[in-house]
Amino acid sequence: MDIFVQQLINGVVLGSIYALVALGYTMVYGILGLINFAHGEVVMVGALVSITAIGALGAATGTPGPLLLVAGLGIAVLACMLLGALLERVAYRPLREAPRLTALITAIGMSIVVQNLAMLAWGRQYLSFPAVLPNEPMSLLGATVTGTQLLIVGLTALAMFGLMALVNRTRLGRAMRATAQSPALASLMGVNVDRIVVATFLIGSALAALAGVMVAGYYGQAHYHMGFMLGLKAFTAAVLGGIGNIPGAMLGGLALGVIESLGAGYIGALTGGFLGSHYQDVFAFAVLVLVLVFRPSGLLGERVADRA
Amino acid sequence: MSTLALALEDVAHAFGGVQALAGVSLAVPAGCVYGLIGPNGAGKTTLFNVITGFVTPDRGRCLLHGAPITGLPVHEVAAHGLARTFQNIRLFAEMTALENVMVGLHRQGTTGVLGAVLRTAGARREQADFSRRAADLLERVGVSGHAGRRAGTLPYGLQRRVEIARALATAPRILALDEPAAGMNAAETDALRALIAGLRTDGLTVLLIEHDMRLVMGLCDRLAVLDRGRLIAEGPPATVRGDPAVIEAYLGHAPVAGAAC
Amino acid sequence: MPEARRLRLLGLALGLAALLLAPFLVDALLGRAWVRVLDLVLLYAMLALGLNIVVGYAGLLDLGFVAFFAVGAYLYALCASPHFGLHLPFWLLLPAAALLAAAFGMLLGAPTLRLRGDYLAIVTLGFGEIIRIFLNNLNAPVNLTNGPQGITMIRPIEIAGVSLARPLEIAGLTLPSLYLYYYLFLALAALALVISARLEGSRIGRAWIAIREDEVAARACGVNTRDLKLLAFALGASFGGVAGALYASFQGFVSPESFGLTESIMILCMVVLGGMGHVRGVVIGAAILVALPEALRYTGPLQRVLFGSVYIEPSDLRLLLFGLALVLVARWRPAGLWPSPVRRRELAERHAPGGVEAGR
Numbered sequence: 036m037d038i039f040v041q042q043l044i045n046g047v048v049l050g051s052i053y054a055l056v057a058l059g060y061t062m063v064y065g066i067l068g069l070i071n072f073a074h075g076e077v078v079m080v081g082a083l084v085s086i087t088a089i090g091a092l093g094a095a096t097g098t099p100g101p102l103l104l105v106a107g108l109g110i111a112v113l114a115c116m117l118l119g120a121l122l123e124r125v126a127y128r129p130l131r132e133a134p135r136l137t138a139l140i141t142a143i144g145m146s147i148v149v150q151n152l153a154m155l156a157w158g159r160q161y162l163s164f165p166a167v168l169p170n171e172p173m174s175l176l177g178a179t180v181t182g183t184q185l186l187i188v189g190l191t192a193l194a195m196f197g198l199m200a201l202v203n204r205t206r207l208g209r210a211m212r213a214t215a216q217s218p219a220l221a222s223l224m225g226v227n228v229d230r231i232v233v234a235t236f237l238i239g240s241a242l243a244a245l246a247g248v249m250v251a252g253y254y255g256q257a258h259y260h261m262g263f264m265l266g267l268k269a270f271t272a273a274v275l276g277g278i279g280n281i282p283g284a285m286l287g288g289l290a291l292g293v294i295e296s297l298g299a300g301y302i303g304a305l306t307g308g309f310l311g312s313h314y315q316d317v318f319a320f321a322v323l324v325l326v327l328v329f330r331p332s333g334l335l336g337e338r339v340a341d342r343a
Numbered sequence: 344m345s346t347l348a349l350a351l352e353d354v355a356h357a358f359g360g361v362q363a364l365a366g367v368s369l370a371v372p373a374g375c376v377y378g379l380i381g382p383n384g385a386g387k388t389t390l391f392n393v394i395t396g397f398v399t400p401d402r403g404r405c406l407l408h409g410a411p412i413t414g415l416p417v418h419e420v421a422a423h424g425l426a427r428t429f430q431n432i433r434l435f436a437e438m439t440a441l442e443n444v445m446v447g448l449h450r451q452g453t454t455g456v457l458g459a460v461l462r463t464a465g466a467r468r469e470q471a472d473f474s475r476r477a478a479d480l481l482e483r484v485g486v487s488g489h490a491g492r493r494a495g496t497l498p499y500g501l502q503r504r505v506e507i508a509r510a511l512a513t514a515p516r517i518l519a520l521d522e523p524a525a526g527m528n529a530a531e532t533d534a535l536r537a538l539i540a541g542l543r544t545d546g547l548t549v550l551l552i553e554h555d556m557r558l559v560m561g562l563c564d565r566l567a568v569l570d571r572g573r574l575i576a577e578g579p580p581a582t583v584r585g586d587p588a589v590i591e592a593y594l595g596h597a598p599v600a601g602a603a604c
Numbered sequence: 605m606p607e608a609r610r611l612r613l614l615g616l617a618l619g620l621a622a623l624l625l626a627p628f629l630v631d632a633l634l635g636r637a638w639v640r641v642l643d644l645v646l647l648y649a650m651l652a653l654g655l656n657i658v659v660g661y662a663g664l665l666d667l668g669f670v671a672f673f674a675v676g677a678y679l680y681a682l683c684a685s686p687h688f689g690l691h692l693p694f695w696l697l698l699p700a701a702a703l704l705a706a707a708f709g710m711l712l713g714a715p716t717l718r719l720r721g722d723y724l725a726i727v728t729l730g731f732g733e734i735i736r737i738f739l740n741n742l743n744a745p746v747n748l749t750n751g752p753q754g755i756t757m758i759r760p761i762e763i764a765g766v767s768l769a770r771p772l773e774i775a776g777l778t779l780p781s782l783y784l785y786y787y788l789f790l791a792l793a794a795l796a797l798v799i800s801a802r803l804e805g806s807r808i809g810r811a812w813i814a815i816r817e818d819e820v821a822a823r824a825c826g827v828n829t830r831d832l833k834l835l836a837f838a839l840g841a842s843f844g845g846v847a848g849a850l851y852a853s854f855q856g857f858v859s860p861e862s863f864g865l866t867e868s869i870m871i872l873c874m875v876v877l878g879g880m881g882h883v884r885g886v887v888i889g890a891a892i893l894v895a896l897p898e899a900l901r902y903t904g905p906l907q908r909v910l911f912g913s914v915y916i917e918p919s920d921l922r923l924l925l926f927g928l929a930l931v932l933v934a935r936w937r938p939a940g941l942w943p944s945p946v947r948r949r950e951l952a953e954r955h956a957p958g959g960v961e962a963g964r
Contacts, residue, residue, distance in 0.1 A: 070722045129935060135721045136816075139665055140876055141934040143725075147869060147927025155920060263865075267733075270726060317737060320730035327723055328715045395824065421826035429824075435817035438810070439946065445807075446814045450826035452807045456839070459806030460799050466806065473807070493946055513826050 041178035042300040043293060048184045048253070050292020051191035055246040056269035057276070057284035058198065059239030065215040065279030065338055066235055067131070072142040073122055075266015076149040077115050077240050081247025082164075082257035083157050085111040089165045100167035104252075107167075112244040118149070119240030123233055146266075154259040161258045164251040187249045194242060195285055202281060207234060215279065215338060264316060268295075271323040277333030286334060295319060346408065348373040348517050348548035349425075354393055354403030355572075363389040364400065365572040371517075371565075373408070376539060376549045378563035378580075380556075382592055385569040387552045388430060391521055394550075395427050396420035408516060422450055426515035428506045430522045430552075436495030440486060440505045443494050444477035447512025480508040484538060500531045507538070518542065519550040524558050536562050560584065568592065623790060627783045639782045641898050643854065646789035647847055649890040652874035653796045653883065654843025659872065660881035661809060662836035663816025664717070665725040667868055668732025672841040674739060674863035675708050676701035676848025681755040681858045682748075694761045698849050705845025706838040713837035717830060732868055739860040754859025761788065761853045768853075785854055792850070793887075796843055800883050803839075812836055813881065866923060873926045876933050879940020888942060893929075897922045 056078055063071045089107035126145045130138045169182025202208035213221040214231045222228050250265065251257040268291060276287025299315040326333065349371040356364045363386045371377045379387050392398040394405055396417040405413045407423050415423070426447075435443050452473065458466035481487050484504040489497055494505060503523060510518055520539075524532045536558055539549055553559050559566065559580070566583045568576040570592040576583045583589055622629075630638050655669045679701050683692040716727050743751030760769035760781075768784040803809045814822040815829050823829050852858050874893050878885030900918040933940070939947060 070726065126931060126935075133934075133938065136659075136663055136665060136880075137934045137938045139722055139725055140872075140930050143667070143869070143872075144927045144930030144934065147923055148931060151920070151924035151927060155924070267726070267730065274723070314737065314741065317734055320727075320734055323730060324715065324727060327719055327727060331719070331723075397820070417823040418826050418828050421824060427824055429821065433818045433821035433824075435814050435821065437817055437946070438813060442810055442813075446810050446822065446827065447825050449807060449811055449814075454807045456803065456808060456835070459808055460802050462802060469807070470805075491949075493950060496950065509825065 038300055039297075040176050042296045044175065044178055044180055044184070046293035046296030047289060048187050048292070049296055050272075050289035051188050052246050052250055052253070052265075052288075053269050053272040053292050054285045054288025055191055055194060055242050055249075056265060057273040057288045058195075058281065059243050060266075060270050061273040061276070061279055061281060061284040062211075062215075062235045062239050064273070066211075066218070066232060067127065068135075068339055069127065069138055070142060070270065071122070071127075071236075071239075072139075072146040072266070073126075073149050074239065074243060075262035075264075075269065076146050076153065077118055077122075077243040077262070078247040078250070078265055079257070079259065079262030080118055080149065080153060081111040081115045081244035082251035082261065083153060083162065083247075083259070084114045085244075085248040086162045086164055086251060086257055087157075089167060093165060093167075103165070104167045104248075108245065108248050111248050112241045115240040115244035115247070116237045119236040119243075120233055122149075123236040128229070128232070150259060150262065157259055159259065161256045163256050164254075168252045183253055187253060190245065190249065194245060198238070198242070198281065201238075207231075211235060268316075268319040271319045271326075274331075275322060275326050275333055277335040277337045279338035280333065280335050283333055283335035283337075290334070291319060291322060294322060346373045347371065347406070348375075348408060349394065349550065350404075350406040350409075351390075351394070352404045352406075354390070354400045354405065356389060356393060356398060356400040356402075358389075362572050364393065366403070367569070367572070367574050369567055369574065369577070371548060371550065373516075373548050374543065374546055375564035376543050376551060376562050378559045378566040379550065379552045379569065380554070380559060380566060381569035381575075384571070385592075386572040387569055388521060389572075390569070391427065391519055391550075391552060394420075395425060395519060418450075421513055421515075424514070424516035425519065426510035426513045426517070427519040428503075428510050428521055428523060430525070432499075432502050432506050434494040434502055434506055434509075436493065438494055439491050440481060440494050440497065440501075440508075441474070441477050441490040443505055444480050444509045444512050445473045447480075447509040448473045448476060450513065477508075477512060480511055481505070483511070484508045485534070499526055503527070503535075504538075511542075515547070517548045517550060521552045522554065523551070524553060524555045532558055627786045636780075636782065638898070639780075639786065641895055643782060643785050643789055645891045645894045646786070646793045647851055647854070648871070648874065648894050649793045649887045650789075650796045650843055650847040650850075651871050652878070652886045652890040653793075653800050654840040654847065655871050656800065656840075656875050656878075656881065656883065656886045657803070657812075657843070658836050658840035659875050660879075660886065661804065661812040661816065662833055663721075663812075663880070664833060664836065665721055665728070666837075666840070667725050667729040667865075667872065668712075668735070669728075669840070669844060669871055670863045670865070670867040671712075671732045671735040672705040672708060672844030673848040673851070673867065674735055674860075675705045676845030677852040677858045677863070678739065678749060678755070678848075679704050679845070680849035680852040681758050684853065685755055685758045687750060687755050691759060694763065694849075694853070698846055701845040701849035702842040703845075705848070706842040709837040709839075709841030710834055712841075713834045717833040717837070729865070729868075732863075732865060736860050736863055739863065749860075752860060754857060756857045758852050758856050758858065760856065761785075761850075763788070769856075789850065792846065797883060797887065804881065804883065808832070808835070816880070869923070869926055869930075873929055876930055877941055879942060879944055882940050882942065882944040885940045885942040885944070889940075893926070896925070900925075 056074065059074045060071060063069060085107040088110040089103050092106055093103050122145055126141050130141055172179045172181050202211060210221065210226045210231050211234065213224065213226055214228055218228050272287040272291040273284045275291055276283030295315060295318045298318045302314060347370050351367055351369040354364055354367045367390060379390065381387055389398065393400045396412065396415050399414045404411060407425055410423060412420050412423055435446065452469050454466040454469050478487065478490060481490050484507055486501050486504050486508065489501060494502065497505065507523065524535055527535065532555060539562060542549055551563065563580055565578060566580050567574060568583060568589050575588045575592060576586040626642060627639050630642050651673060655666065658664050658666045680697050682688055683690045683697055712728065712731050716724055719727065739749045740752055742748040760767055766772060768788065769781050771781060772779045772784055811822065811827045811832050814825065814827060815832060819829055870893055874889035875886055877892065878889035900921060903918050943951060
């Protein structure tokens, strides 16, 4: 039972991260009908930028831990928002009317470009996240939990509520919802679709930065290749919850995190030792295929713009 | 009483809360030009999509010359003899006009991978046959001079005709045209009317969604009027034109130019 | 004989001579190492032609094509090496690789081909990764693939008792192993080319391109899109499988890290660069994308000469350039760098006054 609770907790933490990244995918897909393949790389950039920033600031000023964390996060958020806006303007906007295949190829190409530029900038080695996060283990329901894990779940919940408030109660949110339903109609009603698209990318990138910092903090390190798998899984989470559906992305993220965590914990027992936990990544793919084959609209139903 | 080319029995379908079709029953006699009109949003294209197999209705049946086709996959409905064109022209842009029409002949061919790779005599014969038949069809719709051009580069009016030629290539018994005159001027519309009348003379049944009333009134043998998913009038154009329910339906809706139905 | 026809035959003869003499020329001009590159160019051309059927003709974005390459390579490795102690002949293994890869293609395609383009892309990406993960981990409890260490000492191909790994004396010439493999690869690549070209102009090819251009309209024309997509997947995969088997025998060694996403992207790049469905362009794309990284290796010493030290490792640039190539081509030349025959005619017509062709 202890293993179960522990894996469950791990799963919720993992799932929170997936959920944050999934939000970026789902919002962009809801409006543009495009998988922003480069989104995972934005997360990675957030992580690496924060490490560099915290390291530099810490060495230069000797400020206390928590403040460094906030500063590093802020810088990462700004960097990622810039990257997201650049991606949208340079790569995706010119191809809005192009055939799907062409847009897809561009997305993949951009993802490779960002990843490799990051590799050139930060090198191939793993970078350690500075020790600015709380790490003393605490006991919860018979399992261990660290302060970082609670922080992750807490921050994610905060970000979610913030996003829901933005989408449901502000003018910008209304415009985003209208554009997500039908860009043509929204435009007729006076919405500047281009600006809404940029806003969507900016918000998604900010959340990606947050996720990146938390992943780096949680695992203690970051690496230029970390965005790939994470992005894939987060996209799976978005599809699981229903693509284009914001609550769906949150639900999908948590669900995927828990499935993966429990699966990795129990797979040895389930398969009689034939498959070990290095097959963990396969879970996400299995989930993806199963969802797409049996329930492509996801758990909460998809919401994609009507671009007829 | 001539045979029925198409019979719809109580066809209904809803899209996420909106009842697009609310129990439509139609009987299209063979060999006529049958018009489907109505204000925007009436459900005309949805009806087309149901008939051609793109949508499986929540309720109801479709019979093509007596054979049930409800719920069949699109390519099988085509095999039963129902061909269609689309409101927004859907040509294979990168292929030439000739090749577009040859795709329409696909079902009538048998050359597989082996035949194609080995260039067997049968394969070569079929290819030449397809090429000739496609050229004939292009000539019939008046596009022969442009057979070798990429379909995407053709002017709008010619594209429309190539699409019709491609639909004809499938050797249909019923041809369903979704707003074929959209975007055409008076001269082009007249040419289209002549073309469709010619098809009727050749024994084809033509189902027509149109907004151009002159074309509709001058060409159709019978009309069905849809409004908000229901059939509100049916019969020869003269009768339907004077039907108060029809007038009400058209006057009661502000026309939205170019919007989808 | 009319002038044009005579010129064409002359061109063909010259081309054939160039192809047959290529290894000699390359060896003399650039060195033996570049003959190896030439062999790899042909191998990748086969791969690119396979993916061209899937992406170029049928329009199905497969981001995990390398999985079929891996399947063929490992099949050959397992059946022609000390790993299991088997030594099956090439004329059995090459078709077997084609069939096994095709089977995997259908396995992948059956549940996924009705998915939207973007979803299909991600699922195929996942498939490629899953294959690699399994290859990397199927060494316990039963050692099937030998895990990350891969399989070594794979026996080279033997044709009629002649091993391709040893030089051959013929007509007074000594043909080194690399030349022998060249001629084998040339024959098979030419076969792949002919098959692709003939399919393209056929009823099946037209149906594929129709599916790529507008699947909805294709269905309305009576095309059974599901079966045809499955066929494209299976056929494309089979090319990959054969290329994989050849690769295993050529290298003598396979390991999971040769079959990653990088390879899938590179092959995709070749198809995109060459122009979707444009067979000759795809082959040229393969040549460029295999040869260019090799050429880039020289920038290492060049940087040392110019700047005193190497700032950017040439190998690091490889993937970056692939990514950039994809983005730039998609943005500015989505029809490929080399115009297809249809487009070339169009461009010619635009320059010639009047005159519209009446069709092929």
